[in-house]
Amino acid sequence: MSRVAWIVGVALIVTGCRGALGGQTTAEWSDSGRLCIVPEDVAVDVVSGNPPETVDYTAGDNLVAIVTFSDCESCVRANSASCEVFDGEVPQVVESQATYIVDESLCDEPCESLFALCDVPPISGGARSYLHGGSILVVEVPSTSARFCSGEPEQPELREN
Numbered sequence: 001m002s003r004v005a006w007i008v009g010v011a012l013i014v015t016g017c018r019g020a021l022g023g024q025t026t027a028e029w030s031d032s033g034r035l036c037i038v039p040e041d042v043a044v045d046v047v048s049g050n051p052p053e054t055v056d057y058t059a060g061d062n063l064v065a066i067v068t069f070s071d072c073e074s075c076v077r078a079n080s081a082s083c084e085v086f087d088g089e090v091p092q093v094v095e096s097q098a099t100y101i102v103d104e105s106l107c108d109e110p111c112e113s114l115f116a117l118c119d120v121p122p123i124s125g126g127a128r129s130y131l132h133g134g135s136i137l138v139v140e141v142p143s144t145s146a147r148f149c150s151g152e153p154e155q156p157e158l159r160e161n
Contacts, residue, residue: 025102027156031095033069035132036149037120037139040064046149047115055148057141063120067096067132070153074111077103081116091129091136094118098156 036046038055040062045051047066057063067083079100086093096116120130123141130137135151 024161026159026161027073027100027102028159029069029096029098029154029156031097031133032151032154033067033096033098033115033133034149034151034153035094035096035130035135035137036066036068037063037130037137038066038148043117047113047117049113051149054144054146056144057123057139059124059141060122061141063122063139065094065118065120065130066115067094067098067118068113068115068153069096069098070114070156072111073100073114074109075102075104075107076100076114077106079114081114083116083118085118085120085130087121091131092121094130094132096132101161102158 036051038046039057042052042055043064043066065083065085067081069081077100079098081096081098083094083096086095098114098116100114123139125141127138127140130139132151137148137150139145139148
């Protein structure tokens with residue numbers, strides 16, 4: 001199992017308490033949150049909340065996009081999160097979505113981040129821009145960069161079912 005597949009598996013085990021909303025409520029995100037583009041070997045550090053101060057980009061790196069919808073979600077049942085990078089567009093577009101059902105019986109569990117990971121086409125050299133929601137992130141190869149994320153986690157849209 002690749003490291004990214006393992007991270008995705010761990011990401012799907014999100015539990016913990018958003019508050020007493022009453023009834024069944026669905027939380028939804030679409031093309032929002034913090035986007036990070038990092039080499040695959042750094043992804044675990046970023047999603048675990050221990051990102052490096054800088055990231056080294058070299059030609060041919062296996063890159064991943066990490067979209068963090070929320071740093072701390074709880075009372076979560078039946079969650080899903082996904083993203084996709086569309087190659088060939090300028091800037092490259094990153095689309096993302098996440099949903100979960102609020103389940104107050106799970107509110108005693110600790111909260112965890114809700115995020116999605118997806119592969120990014122390799123960069124042979126030069127600069128590439130990524131558009132996610134209203135934020136643009138530029139990655140230059142080769143380089144060492146302290147700015148490998150853009151945007152911030154946002155509150156979901158809540159829908160009563």
